[in-house]
Every structure is written in structure tokens, then in C-alpha cells.
Amino acid sequence: MILGSPLSPLEHFFTQVLKFFHDSLGIPWAWSIVVLTLCVRIVLVPLTVKQVHSMQRMQAHAPEMKEIQKKFKGDRQRMNEEMMKFYKENNINPAASCLPMLAQLPVFFSLYFVLRHFSRSVQAPVHELGWLHVVPNITKAANTHWSGYVLIAIYVLSQVSSTYFMSTQMQQSQRIMMMVLPIVFVTFVIRFPTGLVLYWVTTNLWTVGQGLITRRLVPKKPPPPPKRTSRTPPTNEPPDGGKPERPRSVAPSAGPTRVKRKKKKARR
Numbered sequence: 001m002i003l004g005s006p007l008s009p010l011e012h013f014f015t016q017v018l019k020f021f022h023d024s025l026g027i028p029w030a031w032s033i034v035v036l037t038l039c040v041r042i043v044l045v046p047l048t049v050k051q052v053h054s055m056q057r058m059q060a061h062a063p064e065m066k067e068i069q070k071k072f073k074g075d076r077q078r079m080n081e082e083m084m085k086f087y088k089e090n091n092i093n094p095a096a097s098c099l100p101m102l103a104q105l106p107v108f109f110s111l112y113f114v115l116r117h118f119s120r121s122v123q124a125p126v127h128e129l130g131w132l133h134v135v136p137n138i139t140k141a142a143n144t145h146w147s148g149y150v151l152i153a154i155y156v157l158s159q160v161s162s163t164y165f166m167s168t169q170m171q172q173s174q175r176i177m178m179m180v181l182p183i184v185f186v187t188f189v190i191r192f193p194t195g196l197v198l199y200w201v202t203t204n205l206w207t208v209g210q211g212l213i214t215r216r217l218v219p220k221k222p223p224p225p226p227k228r229t230s231r232t233p234p235t236n237e238p239p240d241g242g243k244p245e246r247p248r249s250v251a252p253s254a255g256p257t258r259v260k261r262k263k264k265k266a267r268r
Contacts, residue, residue, distance in 0.1 A: 010110035017109050017112070029124060030131035033111070033195050037202040040107050047099045052214050054096035061090055072218075103201065108196070115139050115193040131198065138195030151189055151197050156182050159203030165211020217253050 014036065021032035041048075058065070068086060072079035118124070118139045134147045142148030159182035189197060207259045238243060 006114065007106060011113045011117075012112055014107070014114050019122065028131075029122075029129055030135065030195065030198065032136065033199050034202050037199050038109075038206070040104065041203060042207045044100050044103055047096075047103060048210060050093070050097045054093050055214070057090060057092045058094070061086070061092065080247045096199060108199070109123070111199055112192065112196050113180055115195045131194075136200075137195050139193050140199065141191050143190045143195050144196045145194075148194050148197070150187060151194060151201065155189060155197055155201050155204070156186060158201050158208065162204045162207035162211065165208060165214070 017036055017039075018029065018032045021027045022029055027035060038226070065083065065086065069079060070083050072082055086092075098265055113119070115138065118129075126137060129139055131138055135151065136145055136147070140148075142152055160179050163179050163182070
């Protein structure tokens, strides 16, 4: 544990939680990390609800936002001002989609230090640090065993899938960037402890399941009405399915009436 670090209380807390899962509940160390991940995501459910509501509002006001962007396309500063004003008037928080991820960063770094000092703080035997009889040691870096590379591949797939489900309101360029970033991060993630990669894979799978549920809960947009053309016949069908009304004939206007005035006879 790093003395004076702001993450020291969290590191100590997560160490005690993992010890409780293992010593009191009899859960293996690797599965204790999975259970810890699920507990963290359950705690973050209120932020997730805000995220879903923000997505719903952004989806409902998407046409108006596009009109603002189109109107002030040439003036970037004015467009940002109008967009922020629009967000405030319609109670939209564009940063709500990032809140669950930002809230997990302290957990991620704290768990990194927990696994880094696992041998000193927990003193677990090596044969108890495996996972599914595939990962030999969750405290070692992922690139020290072939199973770590498999877990890294699952991490990339789960990260891309979670980004796909949770970035539906982003622009196309932003979505592509968010899907490419996990591949760029592989060079760093592969050096992390395998237990940390296991944590990130678990939270990504949670996000994928959350995205599938959200897609069913969020109402889909109704299809736009068909565009009328000059060849489209007029429809006079009533909404209750009765007989169509005949168009009433309009009598041609007779035009303005002229009043004839009698000429006065000239007096002799």
C-alpha cells in the first residue's frame, strides 16, 4: 500500500472485501474479483439509470439538435453555446453517458494496487490464485501465460461490444474512435495483472447485458410517414374504417354582379 496515496483507503477496503469473500464465503480469489465487480456495478445502478434517461432524452431531441448544428455550422462557438442552452432547457446531461465509466476508474486503480501487493497483504498460496484451471496466477501480468492472451482477446471483444451498445448517440467519428481505443490500449493492458483484466472483462460483459436490456426499454422511433408526390392519389378514408366521403362539388362563382343605373331624361 502506498502511504499518503488518496487511493489507500479504497485499496484497504477492497482488500478486506476480497478477504471476506474468500475467508467467510469460501469463494476462490479469482471469483472474488468477479463478485466484487458485480457489487461495484450494482452500486453504480443509479448512475446507470441517469445514463439511460439521458440517452432517451437525447434520442427524443435528436432532430432539434441536428437543426441547431446545421444552423450554426459555420460558427463553432455559437453552436456550442446554443447546444449548452438547449441541454439546460431540456434537462439533458451529455456527460451522463461517461459517469459509470469515470466512477469505475478509482476502483480500477485501487484494484491494480491490491493485486500488485497481493502477496504481502493477503499471503495466499500460489495454487489458490488460479482461475478456471486456465489462468495460473491472477496477480501476474497477462503476457506471462498464453491464457492471458485469450483473456486480452475477450477484453477487446467485450470492450468493442459495450462501446457499440452505449454510444448510440455519438457521432460516427466518435464511435469509431471509441471502438479503436481498446485495440490501442492492448499494449498497456497486457502488462496489467490478469485479475485486473478479469475485472474489466466482467464489467464489459455487464455493460453489454445492460445495453441489450436498454434497447428493449427505450422506445423505438416511429417510422416516418411516406412522402406524398403529385402522383399519390388523395385518401379520403375516415379513421374509423367507414365509407370514404365523396368530395363536395363547389358551385362556380358567378363573379361580381353589376348594377345597372337608369339614365335620367334630360329636361327640355
